[in-house]
Amino acid sequence: MPDGSGHMQPFLDQALAGAKGASGAKAAGWLSDLRGRGAAIYGDHGLPSRRDEYWRYTNLNALTKSDYQLANGAPAIDVPPLPHRAVAELASYRIVFVNGHLRPDLCVLDDMPEGVLIAGLGDMIAAAPDRLQSVLGQNVDLNALPLAALNTAFMHDGMVLFVDDGVNIDKPVHLVSIAVPSDTPMMLQPRHLVVLGDGAKATLIESHIGGSGGAYFNNLVSELTLGERADLNHYTFQEEGPAAVHIAATALNLAAGASYGGFVLQSGGLIGRIETRAILSGPGADCRLDGIYLGTGSQVLDNTIYVEHAATGCRSRQVYKGVLDGRARGVFQGKILVRRGAQQTDGYQLSRTLLLSPRAEIDTRPELEIYADDVKCSHGATVGELDGEAMFYLMSRGIAYDAARRILVEAFVSEALSEIRLSQVAEDFSAHVRNWLGANIQLAAAE
Amino acid sequence: MALLEIRNLHATVDGKSILNGVDLTIDAGEVHAIMGPNGSGKSTLSYVLAGRDGYVVTEGEVTYDGQDLLAMSIDQRAREGLFLAFQYPVEIPGVVGLTFLKTAANAVRRHRGESELDAMDFLKFVRDKAEALDISDDMLKRAVNEGFSGGEKKRMEILQMAVLEPRFAILDETDSGLDIDALKVVSDGVNAMRGPERGMLLITHYQRLLDYIVPDRVHVLAHGRIVKSGDKSLALELEAKGYSEFLDAAA
Numbered sequence: 010m011p012d013g014s015g016h017m018q019p020f021l022d023q024a025l026a027g028a029k030g031a032s033g034a035k036a037a038g039w040l041s042d043l044r045g046r047g048a049a050i051y052g053d054h055g056l057p058s059r060r061d062e063y064w065r066y067t068n069l070n071a072l073t074k075s076d077y078q079l080a081n082g083a084p085a086i087d088v089p090p091l092p093h094r095a096v097a098e099l100a101s102y103r104i105v106f107v108n109g110h111l112r113p114d115l116c117v118l119d120d121m122p123e124g125v126l127i128a129g130l131g132d133m134i135a136a137a138p139d140r141l142q143s144v145l146g147q148n149v150d151l152n153a154l155p156l157a158a159l160n161t162a163f164m165h166d167g168m169v170l171f172v173d174d175g176v177n178i179d180k181p182v183h184l185v186s187i188a189v190p191s192d193t194p195m196m197l198q199p200r201h202l203v204v205l206g207d208g209a210k211a212t213l214i215e216s217h218i219g220g221s222g223g224a225y226f227n228n229l230v231s232e233l234t235l236g237e238r239a240d241l242n243h244y245t246f247q248e249e250g251p252a253a254v255h256i257a258a259t260a261l262n263l264a265a266g267a268s269y270g271g272f273v274l275q276s277g278g279l280i281g282r283i284e285t286r287a288i289l290s291g292p293g294a295d296c297r298l299d300g301i302y303l304g305t306g307s308q309v310l311d312n313t314i315y316v317e318h319a320a321t322g323c324r325s326r327q328v329y330k331g332v333l334d335g336r337a338r339g340v341f342q343g344k345i346l347v348r349r350g351a352q353q354t355d356g357y358q359l360s361r362t363l364l365l366s367p368r369a370e371i372d373t374r375p376e377l378e379i380y381a382d383d384v385k386c387s388h389g390a391t392v393g394e395l396d397g398e399a400m401f402y403l404m405s406r407g408i409a410y411d412a413a414r415r416i417l418v419e420a421f422v423s424e425a426l427s428e429i430r431l432s433q434v435a436e437d438f439s440a441h442v443r444n445w446l447g448a449n450i451q452l453a454a455a456e
Numbered sequence: 457m458a459l460l461e462i463r464n465l466h467a468t469v470d471g472k473s474i475l476n477g478v479d480l481t482i483d484a485g486e487v488h489a490i491m492g493p494n495g496s497g498k499s500t501l502s503y504v505l506a507g508r509d510g511y512v513v514t515e516g517e518v519t520y521d522g523q524d525l526l527a528m529s530i531d532q533r534a535r536e537g538l539f540l541a542f543q544y545p546v547e548i549p550g551v552v553g554l555t556f557l558k559t560a561a562n563a564v565r566r567h568r569g570e571s572e573l574d575a576m577d578f579l580k581f582v583r584d585k586a587e588a589l590d591i592s593d594d595m596l597k598r599a600v601n602e603g604f605s606g607g608e609k610k611r612m613e614i615l616q617m618a619v620l621e622p623r624f625a626i627l628d629e630t631d632s633g634l635d636i637d638a639l640k641v642v643s644d645g646v647n648a649m650r651g652p653e654r655g656m657l658l659i660t661h662y663q664r665l666l667d668y669i670v671p672d673r674v675h676v677l678a679h680g681r682i683v684k685s686g687d688k689s690l691a692l693e694l695e696a697k698g699y700s701e702f703l704d705a706a707a
Contacts (some may be wrong), residue, residue: 397509402546402600405506406560406616407534407567416559420550420599 047161109197124173174206188219219250265291304337476680492677537623606633643668
């Protein structure tokens, strides 16, 4: 509904009700306060619109057109098999959510090593809220992320991953989110919390998949806190259903010497936005954010990054590659802020986009804001079409037009894939890229 | 029937007329050389035959193995057995050379009704040919032509020709940028491909290449037309006298 100032505030009534206590359960005071604060900030701000500096290119009007209802408990429905075969066969701890709710029957969490906790947030709120109090909501700047504020008002379930100091998890953790849409538009408000202690090490794989049955809004927030020298490799597949709005906010905090490697493959949803806000708070932290996005039809795929260098000698690096076909739109916004005193900062950013159709579009917005004087920061952005000479060369060897296009697009993307350390993830990422190309390139040629 | 028959071929590039009535007939089993000064239209002729975009045929016809070559797409021509060894082979980052070769070979094999080769069989098939051209496994595993020296690129072109086994090959300035040892390796590779079923067209500026690959016929191209034809002795004559005679004549 519009308020007096013209803000759109869908979900506000529900958020206020949600903040008062999810499903009527009695919540700890601090938790109600946190939810209430989320509701209040969202209420003040409303749904992000083009007037918001970092929402100029991604229009959320679609969210005001339907009456999205919070998904009720996980339905006892059959769940589609995971599309990621190599990862699915990988030995891992698996935690599965269906429509935003934990499905214990689908989880594989046996024999967790000492010093590792993987659990549902809902269970933790019920059983051990004290373990959450000092970390939940601590790293998210709700004023900068109005939809994270909305998520905060609702938060009731998600994944909690705690790794104690010095513990190296023996297997990757695989977080699977499955949306099974119905005729009623639904919204999911999952909240994930990852805390790695000093020197802890983990690999986290996220798969977000969804059916094609109807519209849904997956508004997720992840808070990732890495202690000193902690190390997290984090791989995300965003393959929501075709009518989905996927808005993911990740708040990342790296202590001294911590290392984070994030890699995102985004190709699902009608609108997909993956926003990462990383604070490099301790000296010598290292933060890599890489991604691939593949858009077609009238998809909008948005990658928004904010990296704050708040300590000396930190390194940050982003390499994003987009392939856009049809009338798809891509957005890349990357801001690097170097605080006063954050000397010996090393920042690098590259956004490369391949437009396969004359109607595809990319909005790129790199931004450097530097308040220290001993800093090495560079950024670059390229937008282009397939290389005509290379096309001629491939075709002159007997390779058909479509196949030549596929080869060149795959080559464009493969450079980014070579950064992936876990071979099963790399395998699934390339398989997904190949499938996408197989399904979409012929359409492009027929246009 | 001639393998390749070019009749009164006119072509423009960016609206500028480059070929002004080329006539040329090459039979199977023959190797012809086209020589000519810079700007005479040698490379344009090779690109027109390969079907490159931007090279517009305004008049004339080309018959290849009884078919209308100009009506075919670039890839169709290649699958029908036409091969162009590029003067400047294209670097394609991110595409592994061996994968590229296998994709091309299998596209051609499918077209000929032959079975496709799997990765293992293909590697065996390609290794002997690569060895003869002094191409290491490491080179095959790198991205297509990326970071290769001029000589390495030219050897890769000949390897592609050996793998695709074309019926008609055009070698565009294959000798440029080669030192004498590389020229020998490349020429041996080309000579090994000569046979009664195959035709070749060598495009070159210098006579040097023709010491190694001895042509059946030599033609001089100037101002977009063939102005003189002869046997291999014509190349020696050109080497001694230069091209000025033809430039003056047309001016």
